[in-house]
Amino acid sequence: MSDLITVREYAYLSVAYAGCPESTIDHAYISSSAFDHLCELSASFSRHGAKVFELAGRRKLRLDQYVGVLETKCGTRIEILPKHVDIEPSESNEMVIAKERELLKKMLKVSLHLPYRDAGEANLSRFKQPIHEWIIDQFLCNFEKLIQRGLRFDYQRVQEEQKYLRGQLQHVKHMRQSPARKHIFPIEHDIYEVDRPENRLIKTALEVVCKKTRSSKNWKLAQELRLMTGEIPKSQNIAQDFKQWQSGRLLVLYADIKPWTELILSEYMPVSTQGGWRGMSLLFPMERLFEHYVAYHLRRILKDWKVKTQASSQHICTHENRQIFKLKPDIYIEKQNKKIVLDTKWKLIDQNNLSGRYGLKDSDIQQMFAYSHHYLQHSSEVILIYPYRKDKFYQPLPQFAFNATDNRALLKVIPFNLDKPDDIKNYIFAPTQNIVLLK
Template identity: 25%
Template sequence: MPTFSVLEYKSLPHGEGPGCIPAHLASRLAVAAQRSTFAGRGENGVLEDQRHALRARGVVGVISAEGCSLEILPKIDVDATEGSTEERGEIRKRLVHMLAVALDLKIETGRLTDLAWQQETLLEILIRIFCDKLTEAVRRGMPRRYLPQEDDLRALRGTLDLPRQFTRHVANQSRLACRFDELSEDIALNRIMKATVTHLSRMARSAANLQRLRELAFVYADVSAVSVSALAWSEVVIDRTNRAWRDLFGMAQLFLRNRYQTTSTGSGQGTALLFEMNTLFEEYVGRQVKRALAGTEFEAMLQGGRLYCLTSQEDGRGAFQTKPDILIFRGAEVVHVIDTKWKRISARIDDRKQGVSQSDIYQMMAYAHLYKAARLTLLYPHHGSLGDMDGIQARFHITGQSTVLETGSLDVSESGGVVGSLKDRILCLSKDVSGAFS
């Protein structure tokens, strides 16, 4: 089955040659994308089936339809030739890292060779990581717990169910109505793992992944098959007895639940594993900010605040609620508001406003008024046109106020230095905001 690849906001022309996609396959993929919850949201849609090309929008991931699949990758500047398999491999690494941080998962990718990153799609890589982790976990033993059971036995086990005994077996004393607890593997966590294996078996295309999934399906043969909609997620409690399964539980939610993505399956409908980059970037930055602030006098709140821009004169109720991406507190005082935007800003030499939208500025001015923070940051992904280093790109004072509003960039292509970059260049943890910038 042919697999095509495209970067977000780029196009695949219709055609039969390299770098093209046949028009009939483009139409199938566009139809599959229309079933996504991300479809039809302007720039945040999934695919646009144009007259001569298939154009990707602000959603990344993998879409499969009858006879083909399409991988949409984010536009992340990496140290590789543009359009090469090496570039796609490096981008997949960065995207998997962002997902791991956003979902608070420990995903070990060291065992994946460069060849795997370059030749396998994002979906196949995630399936392979899940299969490897699940295989290791079941080798150590599947989680079990005692479940209440009822059975009619020849010898007493547990306690005797007197009402059932004297109604059902009053004429047959050879049977005892017993109630007892039995150690069982047929529990909510294992049912979720089985459902994930079943779900991925319909999505996987790699022969190696399909073989791994068949082996895992055999391991879970005695566990009840439950539909995704009926899974008892709330019954799963991750504690010291099963903490080795925490990451697998998180990955199961990644595949089966609509946190950052949407998935769909069905005969003739295709499948999709899609991520809205605006939401993913926001969560990724938020978690990295929390790590950067660990051990300091500052504390970060994600999606907090929720103050209203307006108050009704009639009943005092609020209207137009705000929800800043990141609020940084020192005690009870908000000292910094960060709002993330997954889009490319231009260098100041090209555009004094850097392509920042007027609506974003109005939004930040509302935050300045409501939260009284001395510092506001619009944070974007870094790219090569902005220079070699990420950090503060431009700084302004809100007219008539001492409040500082800045644009900044974060290099998501560098996994090791993100926390340090946020702490040293973006956050500039200083009590004197006016002197915090060097």
């Protein structure tokens, strides 16, 4: 059985057995030891309020809305991709995986502010890399570029005893020495060396890469860089060294590699897990990635609008003369007297399913009503944004009215095409369509 399993959101993971079907991106079979490790992680996440897996049977797990990569104790790596495209009859699993990987790369680049650069056709083969190998590849490319341009050194203050004078003599210590040690000088001086927080963190990330990569190309480059940086010590306090990471004109070359170093060393997880084993663990909530991706493109498209994320100026209740329970819409845009509240939902809806209310949830509509009332006083529309789906959700739904007597209290439900983000501008400012009264 392969030690790399690639699945999508909401896929099932079952324990493999003799004669079990071949794994697909929506239902994969893993070893018993890997399954038990995921069950332990699931219990740990649940205690902290994060839902990454849920039991769907005695020997079956169902994934939730987290994407990325998980490594178990037995060495199995599970790559979790977004569930964004429907599988066409003419498409293979490999084609769908390539599309979803490329989408996740774009969303991570925007959400984590990664300085990702792709050279075009020469790098098409990288699309086949799992997400963690892509991250490692970007880190190594930036590190190689940094070494070619020159690592930054720094002065370190050193206190030592020598038989010769160098730097500054520590007179008090020297005077207190016994006559037999008068020929020994306690001195203090600066050494110009490569040992500085930025270099220590990069070296520590390189050590992680050397152990975790399974790409022969990445392993070879990592070992070469390791030999060239043997004099750099590893970081003994990663959190403290990140606080001391400096920026400025002399360290501008370090700006590109910092996000990749943070990504590798922090090993993103929904919650902090107990114990010594973490593996290569990078998990991201798709709801948050989608929100950041939409907000990024709105800022780019609506340059004359003020775009704010996670606004929190309004509360839904007043209790004992103070406001409680904040209302935090995902995106709030404003231009002069025009205000619009937008909320992103990483859910798949079907505009052809009118009897099922398109797949919209009561809680989402009630949430938008609260935004309309408290942020806009029902004077402008609120907008729900869902991912675009070919043949399922490719145009805005007829607008919904919160109030039969006021056509300003409207709710729009619009698609966001992740491949054509500029289309959203036309949907936001489209004229009023057929209105459905909410009851």
